[in-house]
Amino acid sequence: MAALPKRIIKETERLVSDPVPGITAIPKEDNLRHFEVFIDGPSSSPYAGGHFSLELFLPDDYPMCAPKVRFLTKIYHPNIDKLGRICLDVLKDNWSPALQIRTILLSIQALLGAPNPDDPLANDVAEDWKKDEKKAIETAQSWTKQYASAKLQE
Structure with a gap:
């Protein structure tokens, strides 16, 4: 396997030595x-109390192209589909080599705190969110308890 670029080594060291809260x-x-x-999950969101597992992969042409990230934990969210793929501008058109792994992870955490049903990846969830936000939030909370409770993953 080819040696890792210095940039990836630096970013990895920083993630380990100076972790982002949560x-x-x-x-x-x-x-x-x-x-x-x-x-x-952010404390003020329907995902509060959830501990979500994701995988992140840095392609060979990183940082010229965005990392590949997906949720492994099942989640009820208008911007995350059943396969765990994430609809987030910085993972697609708004990617910039100036962004780092930690920036992406913070953006994903922020997305949990601010679901956007107007730019959905899971159309069914987005429809539910628009039709009855209160019910959609309750569903998100119950999925979080069911699939992302820290007790399940210990």
Whole structure:
């Protein structure tokens, strides 16, 4: 395997030495471009109390192209589909090589705190959100308890 670029080494060291509150990102030993990520649901969101597992992969052309990130924990969110793919501008058209892994993870955590049903990836969830936001939030809370409770993952 080719040596890791200095940039990835630096970013990884910073993630480990100066972690973002509520976010853990650990590179896998067999592939240092592949990270196990855990994000805690923001306290003021329907995902509060949730401990979400994600995977993040840095393609060979990173940082010229965005990391690949997806949720492994099942989540009820208008911008995250059943496969865990995330609709987030910085992972697509608004990606910039100036962004870092930690910036992306913070953006994903912020997305949990501010679902956007007007730019959906999960159209059914977005429709529910628009029709009856209170009920959609209750569903998100119940899925969080069911699938993302920290007790399940210990």
